[in-house]
Structure formats: C-alpha cells, structure tokens
Amino acid sequence: xxxxxxxxRIPVQQLPTNKVTKWQMIVRDKWLYFLLIxxxxxxxxxxxxxxxxxxxxxxxxxxxxxxxxxEWVGFTHFERLFQNPDFYRILRNTLILxxxxxxxxxxxxxxxxxxxxxxxxxxYKRTIQTLVYFPNFLSWVIVASLTYxxxxxxxxxxxxxxxRFTGSTIFFLGDPEWFRTMIIGQQIWKNVGFGTIIFLAALxxxxxxxxxxxxxxxxxxFRRMWHVTLPAIRHVIVILLILNMGxxxxxxxxxxxxxxxxxxxxxxxxxxxxxxxxxxxxxAFSHSxxxxxxxxxxxIILILTTRYIAKxxxxxxxx
Amino acid sequence: xxxxxxPMGRVFDVFNHIILALIALAMIVPFLYVIAGSFATEAELxxxxxxxxxxxxTTGAYQYIFSTPTFIRSIGVSIWVTVVGTIVSxxxxxxxxxxxxxxxxxxxxxxxxxxxxxIIFQGGxxxxxxxxxxxxxxxxxxxxxxxxxxxxxxxxxxxSFFRSLPNELEESAKIDGASDIKIFLSIALPLSKxxxxxxxLFYAVQYWxxxxxxxxxxSDNAKYPVMLLLQNIMTMADMRFGEVDALVEQPDQSLKLxxxxxxxxxxxxxxxxxxxxxxxxxxxxSVKG
Numbered sequence: 001x002x003x004x005x006x007x008x009r010i011p012v013q014q015l016p017t018n019k020v021t022k023w024q025m026i027v028r029d030k031w032l033y034f035l036l037i038x039x040x041x042x043x044x045x046x047x048x049x050x051x052x053x054x055x056x057x058x059x060x061x062x063x064x065x066x067x068x069x070x071e072w073v074g075f076t077h078f079e080r081l082f083q084n085p086d087f088y089r090i091l092r093n094t095l096i097l098x099x100x101x102x103x104x105x106x107x108x109x110x111x112x113x114x115x116x117x118x119x120x121x122x123x124y125k126r127t128i129q130t131l132v133y134f135p136n137f138l139s140w141v142i143v144a145s146l147t148y149x150x151x152x153x154x155x156x157x158x159x160x161x162x163x164r165f166t167g168s169t170i171f172f173l174g175d176p177e178w179f180r181t182m183i184i185g186q187q188i189w190k191n192v193g194f195g196t197i198i199f200l201a202a203l204x205x206x207x208x209x210x211x212x213x214x215x216x217x218x219x220x221x222f223r224r225m226w227h228v229t230l231p232a233i234r235h236v237i238v239i240l241l242i243l244n245m246g247x248x249x250x251x252x253x254x255x256x257x258x259x260x261x262x263x264x265x266x267x268x269x270x271x272x273x274x275x276x277x278x279x280x281x282x283x284a285f286s287h288s289x290x291x292x293x294x295x296x297x298x299x300i301i302l303i304l305t306t307r308y309i310a311k312x313x314x315x316x317x318x319x
Numbered sequence: 320x321x322x323x324x325x326p327m328g329r330v331f332d333v334f335n336h337i338i339l340a341l342i343a344l345a346m347i348v349p350f351l352y353v354i355a356g357s358f359a360t361e362a363e364l365x366x367x368x369x370x371x372x373x374x375x376x377t378t379g380a381y382q383y384i385f386s387t388p389t390f391i392r393s394i395g396v397s398i399w400v401t402v403v404g405t406i407v408s409x410x411x412x413x414x415x416x417x418x419x420x421x422x423x424x425x426x427x428x429x430x431x432x433x434x435x436x437x438i439i440f441q442g443g444x445x446x447x448x449x450x451x452x453x454x455x456x457x458x459x460x461x462x463x464x465x466x467x468x469x470x471x472x473x474x475x476x477x478x479s480f481f482r483s484l485p486n487e488l489e490e491s492a493k494i495d496g497a498s499d500i501k502i503f504l505s506i507a508l509p510l511s512k513x514x515x516x517x518x519x520l521f522y523a524v525q526y527w528x529x530x531x532x533x534x535x536x537x538s539d540n541a542k543y544p545v546m547l548l549l550q551n552i553m554t555m556a557d558m559r560f561g562e563v564d565a566l567v568e569q570p571d572q573s574l575k576l577x578x579x580x581x582x583x584x585x586x587x588x589x590x591x592x593x594x595x596x597x598x599x600x601x602x603x604x605s606v607k608g
Binding site for chain 2: 022025026029031032033034035036038039040042043045046047048049050051052053054056067112115116118119124127128130131132133134135137138139140141142144145146148149150155156157160189192193220221222253254257258261272275276279280285288289292293295296299300303
C-alpha cells in the first residue's frame with residue numbers, strides 16, 4: 001500500500017507549484033496534525049529541551065542566574081572530571097556491574113526457557129510460567145522491600161538459616177562485598193521469567209521434523225538440545241545480546257538507589273547514582289550534567305557500534 | 320513428541336521438573352510469608368523467622384495503617400497518578416501513533432526519526448530536573464506524570480499496529496465524508512482493543528510502581544505516592560510514618576509487611592490480564608527489535 005501512495009506523490013512534487021501542494025497536503029490532513037501535535041509538543045518539551053539543557057555541562061550553572069545568565073566555561077568540567085579519581089571508581093563500578101549483568105542476568109532466561117521447553121505436560125508448564133512471570137510487574141521498591149525483609153541480619157530467614165549452620169550472620173545489605181551479588185540476584189529474580197517469553201516463542205517455531213530427524217539419527221536428549229534447539233534460537237540470542245550491549249552503561253537507577261547506603265557507596269556508585277547524589281542532593285548541576293553527558297555520548301557510540309555489528313551479522317546469517 | 324527416552328533422559332526429566340518447581344516457588348513464597356506476616360502479631364514475627372500461617376491472626380497492622388492520614392493520602396496520590404497518568408499517556412500515544420501511521424502525512428518520517436533519536440539519547444536526570452523545576456512542577460503531582468508520559472518504544476509499536484489495520488475501511492469512510500478524527504475515533508480505535516488493553520496495563524504498571532519521579536520532584540511528604548512512602552519506611556531508621564509518634568507503641572515489622580501487601584495488591588488483581596497482554600505486547604515489540 002505505501003508504495004502506491006509514494007508513486008502518486010512523486011509526480012506531484014515535481015510540479016512547479018510545489019509549495020501550494022505541500023500546503024494543500026497539510027490542509028487536507030489538518031485533523032491528523034491535530035492528533036499529532038500534543039504528542040509532538042511533549043517530545044519537544046520533555047525530551048528535546050533537556051537535550052539542549054545538557055549544555056549546562058559547559059557552564060558554571062547557577063540556579064539564580066539561570067541558563068542564559070550563567071557563565072560559559074568550555075570543557076572545564078570534563079577536564080576536572082577526568083582528573084578526578086572518583087570518576088574512575090564510578091566507571092569501574094559501572095563496567096563491572098554491566099559485565100556481571102551480561103554474564104549472569106542475560107543467559108538466565110535462555111536456560112529457563114530451555115528447561116521449560118523440555119516440559120511436555122502443558123498444565124504444569126503453564127503454571128510454572130504464570131508464577132515466574134509475576135515478579136516482572138513489581139515495582140523495584142517492592143523487590144527491595146522483600147530483599148530487606150528476607151536478608152536482614154535482624155531476624156531475616158536467610159540469615160537465620162546461615163547462622164544455624166555457620167554460627168555467624170552475613171551483612172548482605174551493607175557489606176560492599178555482597179552488593180553486586182544482591183543486585184544481580186534481584187535482577188534475575190525479577191526478570192528471568194519474563195525474559196523467557198521471547199525465547200519460548202522462538203522455540204515454538206522449531207519444526208518437529210528436525211527433532212524427529214535427530215531422533216532417527218539416534219541423538220539423545222542433550223544432543224538434540226545442543227544441535228537442534230540452541231541453533232534455532234541462536235539468532236534471537238545474538239540480536240538480544242547486541243541490543244543489550246546498547247544499554248551497557250544504563251544500570252537501573254531505580255534498582256540500585258534502593259540498595260545503596262552509606263556502607264556500600266564505594267561499590268554502589270554507578271553513573272546514575274553518582275549523578276543523583278552530586279546533582280540533586282549536593283546541587284553540583286553542571287558537574288553532574290557533565291557526567292551524564294559523558295555517559296550519554298558513550299551510550300550513543302555503543303549503540304551505533306552494535307547496530308553496525310548487528311547489520312553485518314544479520315547479513316552473514318542470512319546468506 | 321514421542322521420544323525413546325534413555326534412563327539419563329528420565330533422570331533429567333525428574334530433575335527438570337523439580338528445579339522448575341523450586342524456581343517457581345522462589346517467586347511466590349516471599350509473598351506468602353509477607354501476607355502471613357502482615358496478619359501476625361509482632362511477638363510471633365520476632366520468634367518465627369518464616370511461616371505461611373500465623374498462629375494468632377490479627378488485622379491490627381491494617382487497622383493501624385488505614386488509620387494514618389499519611390498512608391491513606393499516599394494511596395490516594397498513587398491512584399490519582401495511575402488513573403490520570405494512564406489516561407494522559409494512552410491518549411497521547413494513540414493519537415500520535417495514529418497520525419504517524421499514515422504514510423501520506425507530510426513530515427512523518429522526520430518526526431519518527433526525532434522519536435527514535437530519543438531512545439538513543441536523552442538529556443538525562445539533571446537537565447530534566449531543571450526543566451521540571453523551571454516549569455514550576457516541583458511538588459506538583461503532574462511532575463509524576465508528565466516527565467514519563469510517553470514511551471518512544473511503545474509509540475513505535477502503536478504506529479506499526481495502526482499501520483497493520485486495513486486501509487479499505489478508512490477509504491470507504493472517507494467517501495462517506497468522515498473526517499480523520501471521526502475515522503480515528505469510530506473506526507481505528509474500536510479495532511485497536513488489544514493494543515489499548517496492552518498499553519493501559521503497561522502505563523498503569525509504570526505509574527503505580529514509579530518512585531523515581533517522586534524522589535526527584537516531590538519533597539512535600541503529604542504528596543508522596545505509596546512506593547516512595549514504602550521506600551521511606553523500609554530504608555529509614557526513623558520513619559516519617561504517621562504524624563503522631565505512635566510507632567513507639569505500634570509494632571513496626573507487621574506494618575512494613577502490611578504496606579508491602581497493599582502496595583502489591585493492585586498488581587496481583589490485574590495480573591491475570593497482565594500476563595495475557597504483556598506477553599503479546601512484548602512479542603509485538605520484539606518483531607520491531
């Protein structure tokens with residue numbers, strides 16, 4: 001359908017009365033623009049104005065002088081940032097967490113989907129699915145609250161059990177050693193079930209003939225999984241992994257902030273947490289915007305790189 | 320699928336079933352304890368680290384939290400934000416999505432690029448905070464809605480959904496002299512029930528569970544949504560719970576648990592619908608991804 005319409009439009013645009021035609025098109029679709037404009041205004045105000053606002057990273061922004069009155073200082077904040085040892089600690093924390101996410105959180109739904117796929121009793125499978133999808137819909141506040149309730153050293157069931165066996169408790173909620181484990185654990189708990197949806201859909205498309213052929217060839221359970229099932233979803237895994245890399249630096253503030261306290265700040269400081277504390281609570285607007293801009297630019301570079309790789313890979317897998 | 324099962328395969332089967340059952344239990348057992356604990360006495364909570372049935376059943380914690388104005392207000396704030404926010408978000412998304420699904424619309428491609436770019440790059444926390452402040456929205460409930468009113472990814476899904484609707488209906492309505500608004504309201508929307516249901520739930524879950532915007536923009540604790548109140552209760556040693564200093568007498572563990580239960584309840588209620596539509600929406604989205 002769209003092709004027909006473009007071919008109709010091309011000769012029209014070649015006419016000398018181009019402007020009138022465009023104007024006529026706008027008048028013809030005036031009610032569509034009417035529907036479009038509220039959303040467009042929202043994007044301009046709440047997405048594009050803040051982009052413009054990142055320019056305060058090049059100012060000594062003062063809330064009293066405002067954007068137009070504040071002094072421009074060029075790259076001063078970035079120079080200071082790259083000399084600041086804090087910056088490297090934050091970068092390190094962010095990269096370590098991102099790496100752990102890729103290593104532990106990303107494969108979890110694949111494994112769970114493969115396990116679910118082996119269940120032939122539909123009612124059982126469906127019950128399990130219903131239960132494992134549930135945490136996805138919970139607020140991080142609920143997840144963090146549950147974590148506090150179960151992992152606290154004062155009567156939380158996990159520590160009660162640990163104390164019974166080892167005689168001592170583990171300070172899961174404050175010990176920097178345990179911070180990353182808790183974050184990764186929460187992510188798996190909340191997202192593993194829902195993450196299986198996409199893999200299960202891909203698995204449903206694997207043809208029965210392939211399995212039957214594998215059985216005829218004498219392939220056992222695991223060989224079938226390895227040679228038939230996994231290759232069938234390899235595509236999806238690669239695409240999701242690439243999309244995942246695009247958000248490499250985006251550690252969810254909503255989650256991490258809830259688990260952050262004065263004891264584990266040394267490891268909990270990732271970009272967004274640092275920006276919140278230095279920008280909102282300490283009022284260092286320009287400095288924290290510079291940090292945010294650094295993160296945003298690195299994010300764009302990562303996305304464009306992975307998109308480029310994705311395009312290359314797609315071609316290779318297609319042919 | 321019939322397969323000749325090796326003994327090895329049968330052992331695997333048994334383990335697979337058991338492990339999956341354990342995983343599923345890990346998702347739901349925490350809630351069983353939280354619900355049981357919210358109905359238990361403080362003494363029992365202190366004595367027994369885990370239980371599914373309280374020995375003495377009491378609704379004291381609920382009676383208490385529903386008698387504090389702070390809690391009732393926060394539930395009110397959350398309901399208001401969820402209802403108004405969902406209506407605003409849904410209207411903006413459907414209207415914009417419909418307009419952008421028409422390939423004849425002049426400037427459509429530019430606008431779609433502008434939308435997609437906001438997925439890749441955002442101004443970030445501080446510039447958005449300064450914008451909300453400059454708009455005079457600090458401590459306004461609109462600050463909990465407007466900064467997250469639209470999700471570009473979901474907008475793209477809505478656009479591709481509207482594109483998939485048959486063109487013939489629109490053409491015949493056009494011949495009858497219907498305007499685009501009329502076609503949108505009386506033809507496109509009635510055909511879009513699945514996508515409307517999906518995104519009503521998407522947005523409602525987003526607004527109900529959000530505490531981030533309240534953390535940034537709301538300092539007046541009379542306007543705290545329930546999630547921010549819960550966060551305060553859980554993380555602060557001295558809780559700002561209730562104007563009266565009744566906490567000294569009131570056992571606090573069962574209170575925490577009761578607040579968790581109330582804050583989760585709406586999700587539990589809509590979960591049967593959620594499960595159905597979210598799975599669909601997620602797959603719709605992944606087609607694009």
